[in-house]
Amino acid sequence: MANLLVNHGLPLNLALEEISYYRDVIGEIIKEAAKNNDFSLDAFYQIISHFNSIVDNAIQFVSKSYVKDYTEKINYAQYAIDELSVPVVRMTEDIGILPLVGDLDTKRAQYLMESALEKGSQYKLEWLIIDLSAVPIIDTMVADQLFKVIAGLQLLGIEVVISGIRPEIAQTMVNLGIKVEEVRSFSSLHQAVQYTNSFTGSLM
Secondary structure (H helix, E strand, O other): OHHHHHHOOHHHHHHHHHHHHHHHHHHHHHHHHHOOOOOHHHHHHHHHHHHHHHHHHHHOOOOOOHHHHHHHHHHHEEEEHHHOOOOEEEEEOOOEEEEEEEEHHHHHHHHHHHHHHHHHHHHHOEEEEEEEEEEEOOOOEEEEEHHHHHHHHHOOOOEEEOOOOOHHHHHHHHHHHHHHHHHHEOHHHHHHHHHHHHHHHOOO
């Protein structure tokens, strides 16, 4: 029941209302059976207490299952969003672009590494341009992760070019002691594309 509600985007209270309805219906059946069989007050109380305990357990079970299924669905959706937020776009047969938009945190930086290495190898790229034009700022941990991505790509034989580095990001890299001269960087994506094209002979 909980899984059905989550998959259809329905609220938990629908299930709880259904359980409450059956509590009332079955409660009436128990009451009538108690009257017809001349149950003692103690016997009737024990039956009702046991019945309510079963229903309460059912409510708790459905609620926990709903929260679990809902959380899994949200996590899956977030994973899909994170994957889409670091797309490797194949520009030519040999050149790919990884345009990053918005803030980069450590979690998203991890997706960045996975996506860049996987797609770079899958597409058999010779060059990958990592464009940071739309990234407002990068902290030291993410900057360090970014250059681990670059190192991983280079181990795969993929040359990396960075474009659109903002002054704040450049300052962070300098503070980290990262040797940016080992990676070619350009102020604009257009310049980076021209540079990579000059090596591959691709036409844009």
